[in-house]
Amino acid sequence: MSIHFVPLPSPATVAPSVPRFGVWLVSLALTLAAPSVVPLAAQKPDAPRPDAQRRDASQPSARLTGAIVDRTSGGPVVGAVIVNLTDGRSVTSDSLGTFRVERIPAGLIRFLVRAKGFPSVGLVVAVAQGEMLERRIELDSSAAGATAQAAAMEAAKAARDGRPVATAGTPGAGQALPMVSVSAAASRGPRFANFERRQKTGAGQYLVREEIERGGFSTLAEVARGMRGVAVECSGGRGCYIRMVRAPMRCLPEYIVDDNVDNDFGPTVPVRDIEAMEVYTGPSDVPGEYAGTNAGCGVIVIWTRSGPARKKKD
DSSP states (O other): OOOOOOOOOOHHHHSOOOOHHHHHHHHHHHHHHSOOOOOGGGOOOOOOOHHHHHHHHTSOOEEEEEEEEETTTOOBOTTOEEEETTTOOEEEOOTTSEEEEEEEOSEEEEEEEEOTTSOOEEEEEEEOTTOEEEEEEEEOSGGGTHHHHHHHHHHHHHHHHTOOOOOTTSTTOOOOOOOOOOOSOOOOOGGGHHHHHHHHHTSSEEEEHHHHHHHTBOSHHHHHTTSTTEEEEEOGGGOEEEEETTSOTTOOOEEEETTEEOTTTGGGOOGGGEEEEEEEOSTTTSOGGGOSTTGGGOEEEEEESSOSOOOOOO
């Protein structure tokens, strides 16, 4: 028996032949379909997402509104300029004396109020995020005699220097005034005897009504801010509160109002009602009469203008 071997066709002869032009089209299609790869170094950082931008824009800012009035007449002060000393922005009071300051950041913000015919007044406001504040600002037209105030200061300086002081009716003349020696400030009255006694020791920090009014403060926290060893912390809608730097966290000072412990009314006493104030930041400062269990958190003593409420007789 003879065996015959029949050669099998090669793959090239079995598969249908593809024209070269068709192969080129297939390569081109695959190239275009492949995703483009950009080197990491050439990639740009992602732009802020719109929702992130909306969140930043939605952060609430505070607002200050109010009215500017003449302390003497009670009428509105028109055209007064309120300058935000933090960023230099300013607004002007309208025909009713009212004003509005928008987009105020949280923190301690200082304003300067100027009006023609009035001395400039400073205003310091402790602002919490998103807080809506309202203030009535009084300008003293009678003090537009700042000239008289300047003259009085010059007279006092001249007296200290031993120079003659010119008086009305003798312009430029040098009529000398008698020298007056002032050894102590006038007493504020019997009710303040203990305040004045402690003030002489210098153990704490002391303020009187005239100093508070000059500062233009509107809250107790604003009065205390900037005092040695005192911190003012503001948080959201709860407003600002006073804490002594040396005190433990969450340890708030004791408030003494007209010689009575009052931790409820003390932190909210209206500034306009304060006649004098004492601040003791720790046990080493607190006088013996106030050295109680909370002395470690500090003591704030407030003397009101009206004094303690009188008990009715039966």
